[in-house]
Amino acid sequence: MKQDKNNEMDLLLRSLARGRGGESSLDVGQASTSGKGVSNHLDADELSCFAEGVLPAPARERYIAHLADCESCRGVVVNLMQASGVAVRPEPLEQKSGAGFWHKIGALFSPPVLRYAVPVVALTAVIAISFLAFRQQRGSDLVARNEPIISSAPAVTNEQQSGSALPQSSLETTTKLRSGAESPAQADSDRFKSASKDERTSVAQGSATIAGASVPTPSPLKDSMQSKQGYTVDGSRPVFAPEPQAAPAPPPKAALNEVDKAAAVQKEEVSRREVQALPREEEKNQPRDDAGRHGPARSNTTLSGSKRAEGLMTESRDSVSKSKKDSDDEVETRTVSGRRFRRQGSLWIDTAYDSSRGTITLSRGSEQFRALVADEPGIRTIAEKLDGVVIVVWKGRAYRIQ
């Protein structure tokens, strides 16, 4: 409505302007009545100063009053403005002044500038600090992740020579060991596969493995491995047991941040639980191993031990190279409810899961679990289709379902 009224006035004024011939007479009449005749027109200097906008305010007001009523002077001003492009009025020329530098310095620290500059500087500082902190955090993650990869290749030869301790927390390895039906070479191959998988996929596990140098290694696993390799000659250490996890000294613990440590402890607990279950399995298999070790065939095995060890070494080297080639292809993944899971031992881990993230542990059938799946049916589907322990990331939270 208001706009319509404005449009009406706009049209009326335009129509009035079309009778412009009369406006000049109106102007002259006004000028006459206000005591300004034609002789009182603005002079050329006043007109040009007005057009250039360089007049002091009081003088300017006086000339505005004249120009509002004098079409002749206004016409000159309009022409001057259009000729010189005053609409884009240039800044006043910089005058030579000795105090210019100090004026600029003073202007730099003036309150109007500081009012905006201080928050900007503070914000920039906060962003820079945040960025540096984030970079440091990422750097420590990379250290924890990369260390085993660097040490894995030399670990094979080192292990062959020194035959150091076995890894403590490879779930895949323990699974393979539990099966007990495979040949030693195959078991070694699997061990390398599992080691490479661990190195690639689990930061926490990697860090836990690194930390394992100072954490007591569960002896049942080591014993069982040694018992499986009962063909060694007179207690000499087996030379065909390359263990990538037995890397050189891990980075100092200080390099791991708190999140990594928490995740490492959690993973260590899981692996310890798994390993603790191992002796029971071993006990079941023990008679057969013992029979192989202490039975009549033992002497034959012992006699041909060195040859066999050489053959196993060759096989193990082959299997190492093969496992390195096929490790990427052999990672078992499944997709359920739109989430992709990677198998890691008996664990199904959501590919979106970050080991530094805390998890909410739920048992199948528990009240909490039922409440969760009632709200999130997708998790129920996942829990049903994937057996064993499942780590799923759902709506920004990580759940461990066991």
Add this chain to the structure above:
Amino acid sequence: MNQRTIQIEKLLSVGASRLLARASETHSLTSETLIPRIRAVVSKYVLRDDENASFEAITDFIEKLQADDLCLIVACEQGNEKAWTDLVERFSTTVRSAARSASSNEEGAEDLTQSIWAELYGLRVREDGKPAGKLAYYSGRGSLAGWLRAVVAQLAVDQHRKQSRLVQTEEDSDFDRMIQEGQDENDWTGHGGVVNPELEVSAKLAGAEMQKALAMSVQQLSAEDRLLVKLYYFDGLRLREAGALLGVHEATASRRLTRIHADLRRQVENRLIEKGWSRPETERAFSEIALHLEADIEPLLAGEGVLISKENEIAG
């Protein structure tokens, strides 16, 4: 001579010295030759409107004078031939360009250009024996090029006024008759469709009364608002240009124009009500007249559009 006058004289002296120091070419001028000029300029633009202007304001005003241009003009005025040659060389293009803009043909432009240089130099002689030209009126506050354009424009207006004084008088009387008798050649309500002669006469009278009320209301606006209306509607400037002349941003000029529309409408309504109109009648009259005006303008705009498209076709 009171203390303030003495202080102002000191400021003028210091200002003249600083102005000479700022000038790239002093043309052998001294501060003594510049002081009278600067005194006159300060008096005209500062002290005339504010007798008690602060010393800082006076100093600031002098500091912003165009040192090079003012020295050149004062040197010309002093009869410095080299300065005069410099002036002609530097600004002959500007003067010729301004003369072409103000004249309808090349011959007239050339005549005007010659007249300008004669006016500047001065055909008459002052009491002190120096030529009494227009150079004495340049203050140095604005640019010399702008001042020369203004001199050319004023001279062209004067010449035109002398030639068409008779015609001008007739136009004036036409406009006065339009205001007094309400007979507008634009015929606000004369658009076709009114069959009843009685209604037609009535509508014409209503339109004339509204136009008269509007013209009077425009005159009642403040000087700055009135200037904005005239620059925008009468002189055809864009809002950006009109705002620049008034020293305000385009957006400010737009807001001001919207407020002026509302003020004018209120004033016109009040004037019409004073003459016996009812408020609904004024509302209806505004709508109807605006409708007719819109219908009048549309064919014009359409005609311009056709012309433009034809020009484009020819050019393309």
